[in-house]
Amino acid sequence: MPRKKITNKQIIDIFREIALHLRAEDVAFKPRAYEVAAEGIAGLSDELTDLYKECGTKCIDDIPGVGKDLSAKIEELLTTGKLDYYDQLKKKYPFDMLDISRIQDVGPKTVFKLYRVLKVKTVADVERAAKQNKIAAIPGMGKKSQDKILRGIEYLKGDAGRRIIHDVLPFARGLVDKLKEIPSTIHIDIAGSLRRRKETIGDIDLIATTSKPKELVRVFKALREVDQVLEEGPNKLMVRYVNGLQGDLLVLHPDEYGATLVHFTGSREHNILLRERAKRKHMKLSEHGLFKGKARITSRTEEQVYKHLGLQFIPPEIRVGADEVEVADKKKIPTLIPYDSLKGDLQVQTDWSDGTGSIEEMVHAAREHGLSYMAVTDHTKGLTIAHGLDEKRLRQQGREIDRLNKKLRGFTVLKSTECDVLKDGRLDLSDSTLKTLDIVSISVHSNTSMSKVDMTERIIRALKHPLVNILFHPTGRVVARRDAYELNMSRVIRACREYHVALEVNGSARLDLHEAHIRQSIEEGVNLVINSDAHDPSHFQNLEYGIAQARRGWATAADILNTKPLKGFLAALKK
DNA sequence: GCCGTTTTCGGCCCGACTGTTTTCAGTCG
Incomplete structure (x- = not known):
């Protein structure tokens, strides 16, 4: 047995x-x-x-x-x-x-x-x-x-616990904006796991410097979003917000802002590594600053803190307490993909299947997010619950996209699909139909409880298909809601390299890939794309979370194909 | 129990806040 x-x-x-x-x-x-x-x-x-x-x-x-x-x-x-x-x-x-x-x-x-x-x-x-x-x-x-x-x-x-970042970051930004309005505020920033852009957030930590600490605390406590003060010290306040989350507000002196920000950004394990390193160098690091004996070493910025410790700057997203300090010691931390660097989005659903917006409405929203191309990827017929498209309707959609592209200036709509991978690894659309598309993207939506070996074989068989370009949300997980299906990701990643298929970093609540798989894919030389998986014009904001996820996986702009302009992107995707 | 720009033995992060305390233990990040 x-x-x-x-x-x-x-x-x-x-x-x-x-x-x-x-x-x-x-x-x-x-x-x-x-x-x-x-x-x-x-x-x-x-x-x-x-x-x-x-x-x-x-x-x-x-x-x-x-x-x-x-x-x-x-x-x-x-x-x-x-x-x-x-x-x-x-x-x-x-x-x-x-x-x-x-x-x-x-x-x-x-x-x-x-x-x-x-x-x-x-x-x-x-x-x-x-x-x-x-x-x-x-x-x-x-x-x-x-x-x-x-x-x-x-x-x-209660509805406490950890929340997905999508629900928390906008709320926290609202708080920051209100506290910024106080004239005596010098700095006010999001810290903690939210600044590190973790997938789920347990509390909202804010740090501030001000010429009038009492005023800041008074205004903060009176904010509509603040439900209850749980703890209050001379420079630290702990509250419960109206959304059920907790959080700290730290008010400190501006001269040590860098050290304070490092301390309150964490992670706890990252801080331990930094403090151990400081100690070895006969220094002491805390939220109050960096010290050599009794002498204070300037730490107005985080960059200064890392520099004094002999380290390259480490971006918040990778401060997890793993190997990042070691790599920074060797000055080998890559330049992570900037937040404004995406030129296109390769997964967008419209009202042709289960989206809420027309193709044109989605184009409008994509442009507002600074994009210059977008692939329409409605579901296919196997996914009846999402009104998936059959061959006939997909060709019909293609003709509409042609008409639209003739009208558009400085923006291109790509004909694509989120083609269902059937139970046996075959695709839900005929090859002759797939050939009419600019990009073929595939994903698994059904029979997700099969064995690890079978699921891995199923996906690899689909990856082998000569027309396939991108594998969407490769592991099927949805943060805090649905676990990934059983899958040998190392084999999938190697297959993507072999058959030249890009892996998606999905910016929706899926946040699929996991950061460890992103890093592994990059090390194996597999191409990545970051997509919003937008089902509504408002969903393009998911791109920011996708970029954050990619940064947590140590991705540079060069690792992400859709940082390239359309022509370069299509060339890189081509088999 | 781990680990090495002081090392294979002897170190191992730092401080704030609360509650139950007369000086500190426990928790958190």
């Missing part, structure tokens, strides 16, 4: 839970080792089980933060599906540490204390105990702590 294969995510969770247990017991240094290893695994583009099959423990040893001991533990998990060390821990403390510590302000120490005194094993147990006033009675806790825990549980149960 084959056992269900253990996933990277499961291994990451086990390591994180072990780290929490070790922290609860005040074990020194080990917890960080487990956390760093978990981060290392999180940055992988392949499933460990596939890596292990391919090259054994050699590939596992290469993971940053994984040494001899943890490598053996990973191997044990991969081969037996279990980890003895972890099972022993769980026997001693039979509760879900990871789950309970998701409650705000409840860390490993508190979880242990609650378990020891009250034998609580779940978040629901904790809530019951709090409501019965049992937590306030524990020595070292009190009524306020108990209320805080209850608030934390409410937050957890």
